[in-house]
Amino acid sequence: MNNTTNAVSSSDIDIKPRRMNFPFEQVNETYFFDDNPLKSAFITALSATFPAGEGEFIDSVRLFRDKINDPELKKQIKGFIGQEGHHSFQHKRFNQSLKELGFDAVRVESDFEKDLEYTINGKSDRQRLAYTVCFEHLTAIMSDYFLRDTSTLDGLDDTIKDLMLWHTVEEIEHKAVAFDLYMACDGDRKLLRKSLIEASLLFSWRVTKYMFRLLRWSKIRPSWKDIKGYAAFMFGRKGMMRSLRKPYMDFFRKDFHPWDHQNQNLVDQWQRNHYQPEYDRGSDQFIKTASIG
Ligand SMILES: [Fe+2]
Ligand SMILES: [Fe+2]
Numbered sequence: 001m002n003n004t005t006n007a008v009s010s011s012d013i014d015i016k017p018r019r020m021n022f023p024f025e026q027v028n029e030t031y032f033f034d035d036n037p038l039k040s041a042f043i044t045a046l047s048a049t050f051p052a053g054e055g056e057f058i059d060s061v062r063l064f065r066d067k068i069n070d071p072e073l074k075k076q077i078k079g080f081i082g083q084e085g086h087h088s089f090q091h092k093r094f095n096q097s098l099k100e101l102g103f104d105a106v107r108v109e110s111d112f113e114k115d116l117e118y119t120i121n122g123k124s125d126r127q128r129l130a131y132t133v134c135f136e137h138l139t140a141i142m143s144d145y146f147l148r149d150t151s152t153l154d155g156l157d158d159t160i161k162d163l164m165l166w167h168t169v170e171e172i173e174h175k176a177v178a179f180d181l182y183m184a185c186d187g188d189r190k191l192l193r194k195s196l197i198e199a200s201l202l203f204s205w206r207v208t209k210y211m212f213r214l215l216r217w218s219k220i221r222p223s224w225k226d227i228k229g230y231a232a233f234m235f236g237r238k239g240m241m242r243s244l245r246k247p248y249m250d251f252f253r254k255d256f257h258p259w260d261h262q263n264q265n266l267v268d269q270w271q272r273n274h275y276q277p278e279y280d281r282g283s284d285q286f287i288k289t290a291s292i293g
Helices: 037-062 071-101 105-120 125-148 158-173 177-185 189-217 224-235 240-250 264-273 282-292
Strands: none
Touching: 037 071, 037 105, 037 125, 037 177, 037 189, 037 224, 071 105, 071 158, 071 177, 105 125, 105 189, 125 158, 125 177, 125 189, 125 240, 125 264, 158 264, 224 240
């Protein structure tokens, strides 16, 4: 990520949901990521948190959207809600397929709903929006990591890779919406910084807990090779943790804005190299399907 002035800013981005429909019935390996149960459980745990997690992002943004008048930001909020809503929908479908393959993502989904309820119970509206801003930062920097070098997802089943890349692209497109809304309505950066620490601890703890549950329920004992592969993916030289440290810390700067990380080029790159038009249903078809479900 590089910081440049006078490049892309929030208002330059047109946020529109792409109504994708991925053929999850084609996924047939339980260990769909590099034949590694730990790496596969990590993606499963992430996916299981998306339906309720992204539902909460939408709810927290809705609590504030009538407090602003900026028509551009209102339009972006609409795009944000559309994108997150459709992410939830696709991940729910994916979680069902994972259950059939042997990783019970649906059960984790309902565990997470309870955990989330516990987290937000009694929290103020501004705290809920602050958490959303922080989780949007986490998803945006992870998305940058995967899109910048898609070889980080080598060994991942093609359909799931398409799902992940589509999701990461839209996370980058809407990464500043909750932040801009929070700054327009509240603007307390101290609360944001404190919330990022809490959100990161919660995220790491819960994903790890769900991974252990998934492995236990499926009676899987990872081998040393699996553990080494997972450790390299997470903590290795090109691993996720090491790569995320700098962009993560940028959030604590006094004047940080999500578009300080100029990465619109990654969206264009995806559009050129990975976009699968055959999975894009367009909005009309989505409306039909959504109204049935
Ligand atoms: Fe999302
Ligand atoms: Fe998001």
